[in-house]
């Protein structure tokens with residue numbers, strides 16, 4: 561089967577535990593107002609590749625994955641190409657490679673449930689906890705992501721939760737407390753607050769789409785520290801050699817961290 565691939569990042573250190581290969585797939589049902597990858601929205605864009613071609617590529621880096629590294633499927637929204645994703649995940653598990661999927665949780669159907677059986681870790685991007693604001697940010701109802709989270713709770717899938725901190729939308733203490741409350745009952749290994757950045761704005765211009773929030777600036781470092789303290793009181797970050805990369809709030813350095821993916 562052929563998949564539509566936006567890009568591949570080898571030796572990535574921020575898309576899950578350990579050293580990983582991140583595969584960014586085309587297609588997304590959401591239209592987030594701060595999306596830094598609008599060029600992934602169309603499912604049939606990017607490069608056409610078979611699952612076997614991808615496996616050949618990622619297997620070259622297997623020695624670097626060691627115990628905790630592996631492959632992360634990101635996007636776009638990977639489950640938009642669910643048949644391809646199932647084939648790819650099965651092949652990765654045949655190779656005994658750790659698998660992670662970075663998703664917005666929009667899709668939950670029988671095929672997605674099958675795909676999840678081959679996923680070791682889900683990186684779930686929760687855009688907001690309030691239904692109205694969620695829809696304002698993403699253009700879609702909150703119900704899909706909430707149903708996905710409920711299913712994660714039911715099957716106890718290990719989760720890394722991500723929330724982008726956007727001034728005026730998600731940068732209040734109340735929002736972070738609501739997020740932590742929402743996660744009760746889930747098998748959450750860590751929660752990452754990702755500072756909003758403007759590095760994707762030029763892509764919107766190139767695509768001829770008006771950027772919805774040109775007035776919004778990245779959050780102040782102090783705000784990130786304050787919000788992270790709330791998270792860390794509940795989900796302390798362990799000793800992790802990649803931690804310094806994940807918690808670096810400068811926009812320039814952050815570009816290396818959050819350059820693609822949700």
Ligand code: SF4
Pocket residue numbers: 588589590591592594595596597598600635636637664821822
């Ligand atoms: S931020 Fe992620 S979920 Fe939102 S539109 Fe962009 S790719 Fe899709």
